[in-house]
Amino acid sequence: MVTKIEAGSQDSQPLQRPCKKCNNQEATLTSRTEPVCKDCFTQYIYLKCVRHIGLLGKETQGPYGSQPTRRYLLGLSLGTSSTILLHILNSYVEAALSKGRKSPLDLDIIVVDTSVSEQDEALQATLDAYRQRYPRLTFEVLPLTSVLGISSIDWTALPSLKQDQSPAQQLADLFERLPSTTSRADILRLFIRHILIHTALSRSCQAVLLGHSTTALAELTLAETAKGRGFSLPWQINDGVLPIEDFSPDPDNAPADKKRTIRVHHPLRELFRQELVTYTTLTEPPLTDIIPAEDVVNKASPVVSHRDLSIEEVVLRYFADVEVNYPSIVANVVKTTAKLDRLDAEERCGVCGMTLDELGDERWKGEIGDSGGGEEGAGSLCYGCERSVRG
Amino acid sequence: MHTPGRCFISIFEDEVHHTISSSKLFFPGEKVAIGASGGKDSTVLASVLKTLNERHNYGLDLVLLSIDEGIKGYRDDSLETVKWNAIQYEMPLKVVGYDELYGWTMDQVVETIGKKGNCTYCGVFRRQALDRGAKMLGIKHVVTGHNADDVAETILMNLLRGDLARLSRSTSIVTGDATSDVKRSKPLKYSYEKEIVLYAYHKKLDYFSTECIYSPEAFRGSARSLIKNLERVRPTAILDIVRSGEDMARLVPVNTAKSCACKGDVAPAVVAAEEDGLGGCGSSNGRSSGNEMAAMEKQLRQNEAAEGLEVDVSKQMLPQAQRDKENVKTLPIRGVSANPKILGKQTLGNCERCGYMSSQAICQACMLLEGLNKNRPQIQI
Ligand SMILES: [Zn+2]
Ligand SMILES: [Zn+2]
Numbered sequence: 081m082v083t084k085i086e087a088g089s090q091d092s093q094p095l096q097r098p099c100k101k102c103n104n105q106e107a108t109l110t111s112r113t114e115p116v117c118k119d120c121f122t123q124y125i126y127l128k129c130v131r132h133i134g135l136l137g138k139e140t141q142g143p144y145g146s147q148p149t150r151r152y153l154l155g156l157s158l159g160t161s162s163t164i165l166l167h168i169l170n171s172y173v174e175a176a177l178s179k180g181r182k183s184p185l186d187l188d189i190i191v192v193d194t195s196v197s198e199q200d201e202a203l204q205a206t207l208d209a210y211r212q213r214y215p216r217l218t219f220e221v222l223p224l225t226s227v228l229g230i231s232s233i234d235w236t237a238l239p240s241l242k243q244d245q246s247p248a249q250q251l252a253d254l255f256e257r258l259p260s261t262t263s264r265a266d267i268l269r270l271f272i273r274h275i276l277i278h279t280a281l282s283r284s285c286q287a288v289l290l291g292h293s294t295t296a297l298a299e300l301t302l303a304e305t306a307k308g309r310g311f312s313l314p315w316q317i318n319d320g321v322l323p324i325e326d327f328s329p330d331p332d333n334a335p336a337d338k339k340r341t342i343r344v345h346h347p348l349r350e351l352f353r354q355e356l357v358t359y360t361t362l363t364e365p366p367l368t369d370i371i372p373a374e375d376v377v378n379k380a381s382p383v384v385s386h387r388d389l390s391i392e393e394v395v396l397r398y399f400a401d402v403e404v405n406y407p408s409i410v411a412n413v414v415k416t417t418a419k420l421d422r423l424d425a426e427e428r429c430g431v432c433g434m435t436l437d438e439l440g441d442e443r444w445k446g447e448i449g450d451s452g453g454g455e456e457g458a459g460s461l462c463y464g465c466e467r468s469v470r471g
Numbered sequence: 472m473h474t475p476g477r478c479f480i481s482i483f484e485d486e487v488h489h490t491i492s493s494s495k496l497f498f499p500g501e502k503v504a505i506g507a508s509g510g511k512d513s514t515v516l517a518s519v520l521k522t523l524n525e526r527h528n529y530g531l532d533l534v535l536l537s538i539d540e541g542i543k544g545y546r547d548d549s550l551e552t553v554k555w556n557a558i559q560y561e562m563p564l565k566v567v568g569y570d571e572l573y574g575w576t577m578d579q580v581v582e583t584i585g586k587k588g589n590c591t592y593c594g595v596f597r598r599q600a601l602d603r604g605a606k607m608l609g610i611k612h613v614v615t616g617h618n619a620d621d622v623a624e625t626i627l628m629n630l631l632r633g634d635l636a637r638l639s640r641s642t643s644i645v646t647g648d649a650t651s652d653v654k655r656s657k658p659l660k661y662s663y664e665k666e667i668v669l670y671a672y673h674k675k676l677d678y679f680s681t682e683c684i685y686s687p688e689a690f691r692g693s694a695r696s697l698i699k700n701l702e703r704v705r706p707t708a709i710l711d712i713v714r715s716g717e718d719m720a721r722l723v724p725v726n727t728a729k730s731c732a733c734k735g736d737v738a739p740a741v742v743a744a745e746e747d748g749l750g751g752c753g754s755s756n757g758r759s760s761g762n763e764m765a766a767m768e769k770q771l772r773q774n775e776a777a778e779g780l781e782v783d784v785s786k787q788m789l790p791q792a793q794r795d796k797e798n799v800k801t802l803p804i805r806g807v808s809a810n811p812k813i814l815g816k817q818t819l820g821n822c823e824r825c826g827y828m829s830s831q832a833i834c835q836a837c838m839l840l841e842g843l844n845k846n847r848p849q850i851q852i
Contacts, residue, residue: 113772262705305630306701306708310715314722391708394700402693406764408771409631416633420722440718446493447644448661448710463714467707 109358112407118362125351125359129168132347136319137184140286140343150185153280154289155272156219158191158206160356161348162291163371167363168347169289170214189217190279192272194224196248202372209370222279225251227271230278234327234430237461238469255384259471265390266307266468270432277324277342287343295353295403297346298413303395309464312434314420319345325428349414352407429462431469436462483670487658488523494644496656497612499530504610506601507535507556507564509549512616514556514678515667516659520614521560534610535560538600539568540593541576552679559677567604569596573836575843583846592843595835599827602653610653617657620664620698623709626716627694632767639720642713652826663709689764 099107099117101124107115111124140150154169156162166189173183193203207219225247227233235241239257241250258264280288292300297317304313315322324340348356360367384390403410427436441463461469490496497503505520507513517535524531537553539546550566557564570576573596580592605613622641629638640646645656659667671678701708821827822834829835 112775260705302627302630302697305627305715305719306705306712308711308714311718311722313715313719389704391701391704394697394704398697398700406768408768408775409633409764412633412771413630416630416635419635419724420719421724423722437718440714440721444714444717447490464711467711 111355122359122362125164125355126168126171128350129165129347130172132319132345132349133169133172133185136287136343136345136347149183150287151188151283151285152185152287152289153188153190153276153283153285155276155291156189156191157291158210158372159291159374160360160367160371161293161296161353163367164356164359165289165291165348166214166217167367170217174216187217188279188283188285189219190276191219191221192224192275193221194268194272196224196251206370206372213370222275223247224268224271224275227251227275230274231326231328232274232278232324232433234460236329237430237465258469261384261388262307262390262392263468263471264384265392266464267431268384269392270465274433277322277344280342281324281340285342287345290344290346291348292346293348293351293353293356294411294414295399297349298410299392299395299399301413301417302398303392304464306391306395307464308467309432309434309462311423311437311440312429312432312462312464313417314422315434317414317417318422319343319349322433323424323428325433327430350411352403352410354403354407427460429460429465431461431465434462436460477673479669480673483662483666484519484522484526487519487662488527490644490661491523491529491658492527494656496614496645496658497529497531499528500532501530501612502532502534502610503612503614504534504536504565504601504605504608505562506613506615507537507553508616509537509552509556509679510616511671511676511678511680512618512621512659512664512667514552514616514676515671515674516614516616517556517560517562518674518676519670520658521562533560533562534608535562535564536601536604536608536610536613537564537566538597538604539566540597541569541578543578549679552677555677565604565608567600567607569600571607572596572600572603573840575840580843583843592839595839599825599834599836602655602827603825605653612654612656614656614658616659616667618659618662618664618667619709619713622657622660622716623712624691624694624698626712626719627697628690631690631694635719635723638716639723642716642720661710661713663706689762690767693764 095106097107097115099105099120100114101116101120105117105119107117109116109118109121111121116124136152137150154162154166156166166187169185169187173185173187176182176184191203191207193200195203203221207221210219211217228241228247228250229235239254242253243250245253255264255267258267276288276290279285301313301317304310304316309316321341321343324342326340360371399410423435423437425435425438427438428434429436444463503520505513505517507517517533520531520533523529524533535553535557537550539550553564553566556562568576570579577593577596584592601613601615605611625641626638629635629641644658644660645654670676698709698712701712705711820829820832822829822837823832824837825834827834827836831838833841
């Protein structure tokens with residue numbers, strides 16, 4: 081635990097602005113409108129995350145007497161949130177180890193390299209800094225091209241790949257044929273997700289951990305609503321077990337158990353982006369030392385043109401404004417969406433993997449008079465993926 | 472959008488006809504009131520309905536219904552436009568005033584309560600005015616000019632407000648059921664605002680550009696600017712939001728218990744001054760006094776403080792294990808939610824006094840009227 085309350089202020093000097101939580105130190109920060117000290121603030125962030133991990137631990141408990149070690153995959157985007165998730169989980173494990181206990185969990189830390197190029201020097205330099213900071217941990221880099229052929233995607237539903245080209249060229253070509261910047265950003269996001277889930281499944285990890293803050297989940301909610309994926313929102317926003325479809329063309333090669341599932345969790349889901357940004361400056365040494373500048377990370381995805389804005393970016397700008405004045409409204413968007421039912425069905429979308437909404441599709445086609453795409457005998461896509469792939 | 476000119480006109484008309492016939496909005500011989508404000512949406516609606524009624528033999532008896540809030544000089548121009556529309560489209564026009572409906576004009580309301588907060592009255596009164604007006608005329612169906620942009624705006628607004636009940640209601644093309652006296656529908660629900668402007672332009676329709684003198688309420692204004700930005704990035708985003716909203720409406724858990732929604736849950740913090748953005752003081756607005764978003768922020772923080780910040784993590788996580796098993800449903804069967812929480816979905820009944828749809832025993836308008844009428848004697852002295 082991070083109970084390193086440093087001697088406090090033993091001197092008899094009365095505090096100018098005592099921390100609302102410990103009443104023992106000078107408040108230098110504001111957390112949810114309350115003045116708090118640095119220690120209480122970092123403790124608050126730490127505990128929010130660790131509680132989630134503790135509860136996830138209970139849910140991923142094996143049968144009685146089995147190996148108690150949990151194995152989770154952490155998707156590291158090298159941004160603020162996922163770096164903090166990594167940092168806190170590392171502290172959590174080290175706290176257990178220092179008490180002579182067993183490690184409560186094993187982490188597979190995966191960075192998806194979206195540069196689609198030979199060698200990304202900026203990425204290498206960044207990873208070196210992470211490795212130096214967390215020498216006990218292993219950081220693995222998977223290229224975006226590793227998505228090619230993944231069985232959780234129905235490749236017949238996407239623009240056909242040029243098999244005679246190199247994997248990097250195939251991918252670049254596929255992205256080029258998508259209709260817009262929003263489509264490319266959307267498919268890129270889904271591909272990264274598929275790589276993480278696929279890797280977790282192949283290594284028998286029990287969960288994929290993502291760094292999304294409340295703010296990020298609220299953005300995802302509005303962006304997915306704007307992309308027509310309202311139906312699968314509760315599946316995307318909530319934590320829990322996700323069924324993963326297998327679209328392998330040859331069923332004999334497919335795993336015997338076609339009903340695969342994986343947990344996807346967001347342990348930082350109750351923290352605001354701004355709180356996390358503050359946190360990066362408060363650790364010793366500050367996490368800002370290793371987190372790369374945003375343009376370094378963004379630059380790394382040339383498959384998405386940055387001349388035009390994507391829907392994600394529009395929503396991001398919008399919430400950046402709203403969060404300043406109305407943080408609770410941001411949080412409420414996520415809570416509201418979480419209340420929606422999750423409907424499940426046999427059929428899944430070939431690109432995002434979410435439940436297909438046949439009822440909704442039928443109704444929509446009836447009302448709009450949409451004949452529907454479905455070129456080249458392609459697989460079934462949800463409304464949002466249909467839009468992303470075919471415009 | 473598509474091809475300009477004549478071609479566009481017929482495509483647009485076909486689209487609206489498709490919506491009308493697939494949703495079975497009308498029956499032959501039905502008497503239908505078109506809520507007419509003189510603005511572009513209702514003018515286009517009147518024009519299209521007249522055309523389609525003749526072309527496809529709907530057999531509708533169409534009437535223009537206008538509401539006069541009783542603000543001196545305010546409605547003059549728009550009422551002139553509606554009167555001209557009535558002549559052009561050879562439709563009877565009925566103008567109903569707030570004084571006839573409520574016994575109060577807006578000018579009288581302002582005299583009584585002052586300028587502050589009068590938008591609340593105007594908004595609440597307006598929401599019912601068309602229904603009450605139609606009822607006075609013995610008409611059971613009112614159509615309004617809400618377009619896809621309006622619906623998308625309302626969906627985002629209610630998402631920001633955390634009001635799933637309203638989100639759910641705002642997406643349906645028809646509101647009001649067999650139990651309510653007046654049915655409401657929006658035949659232009661799937662038409663982009665841009666298409667409506669274009670249609671009015673190509674058909675050379677006369678409409679009154681109703682720019683409201685008040686700024687729209689905070690949530691609607693916020694949602695509107697977001698929608699405009701989304702549309703710029705991907706023009707279909709508006710209809711994509713409508714699609715999302717319709718689907719999400721089907722995911723709103725069915726409320727089995729009738730108890731208060733505010734218990735143990737974040738209740739919709741602010742009662743909307745208006746339901747679905749039907750224009751009144753000009754465009755779609757109905758500003759409540761003060762900042763709605765700030766008010767909601769405050770209430771949400773209070774709720775959070777009451778729940779206890781620290782409890783909240785486990786509270787959200789623990790039912791998750793059950794939710795994984797129970798709350799996942801199989802299509803298309805829709806049962807009762809396994810989620811023990813009670814959602815703020817109001818069960819709509821009817822107001823004891825006026826009979827209008829209401830979640831309370833007495834509707835908002837009647838409540839406001841009660842307050843006003845108490846004040847009346849003093850004022851008249
Ligand atoms: Zn403190
Ligand atoms: Zn999809």
